[in-house]
Amino acid sequence: MFGMRRREFIGLAGAASMWPLATRAQQWGKIYRIGILEPVSAVRNASNLDALRKGLRDFGYVEGRNLFIEYRSADGRAERFPDLASELVGLNLDLIVTRGTPATMAIQNATGTIPVVMATMGGPGAIVASFARPGGNITGVITFSTELTAKRVEILKELAPDLSRIALLHNMGNPAVPPEWEETRTAARSLGLQAELLDVRSEGDLGRAFELAVRQHVDGLVIGADGLTQMHQQTIIAFAARNRLPAVYPAREFVEDGGLIAYAVNYPNLYFRLAAFVDKIFKGAKPGDLPVEQPTKFELMINLKTAKALGLTVPPLLLARADEVIE
Incomplete structure (x- = not known):
């Protein structure tokens, strides 16, 4: 086992969270219980969770009144997910939200x-x-x-035109990642670049x-989205x-x-949209029919x-396309 499991209770409304469930149920009707299973902690995930909370509030679900949330994080260690999933399933939840x-x-x-x-x-x-019909x-x-992997390679080459050998830093143990590696290789080849794979499946x-990247004279990095890379983002940024x-x-x-540059889905917008799914399901819709x-909103930072x-000069056209610039 992994010692005491992380239990994070998100934003419960003070004393109201201490009232017996039955008392709250009498005042506000049904109490909905949502579990959240994530690769990283609630602190690291704060902007996404804030967006989800806002979406849920817009539909009338308010923590401490008619909503209770159980958060579990694997803290970048994917091997923890099965135990955390079993724990959540045993909590008599109405719905579970997952990322990744x-x-x-x-x-x-x-379940x-x-x-x-x-x-x-x-x-x-x-x-x-x-x-269409899940x-x-x-x-x-x-x-x-x-789908965004090739675009990231193109943007990196646009920003650093002297690149010759790039590497994808990603967790190939994640079932969704091998297609990203193929996209990286294809995009690199089309731009005249060599592509290397830096497979990271644990902190070790x-x-x-990093040593392999130096030995192979990698001169640019493409970082993948995985619990491990998210958990150790400061280490990766410092190495770069x-x-x-x-x-x-x-x-x-x-x-x-x-970090230098990012091109990604706007994750807070995605989390905000998750609330509409939650509301439809709570009102009787079957997930398989939804x-x-x-994604509809992307951002370049x-x-x-x-x-x-x-020592890089950002091309004016790339700068003009940016949704946000940190100076």
């Missing part, structure tokens, strides 16, 4: 009855039968991680991956800075933390301070 293919598959293996709303990157067949107990939104793999490597990241948090939705430290 490993978390979603763990819940899928643990075929509790409704699941996912934000995940697997294509049709990875989790659900089809996006069937079963799972629906939600996809993150287009595979990071140091070896120390070795003066331009890197493109899969989420805004990396750029806010000092089509899986695609550039850290000019980091670009300057790397």
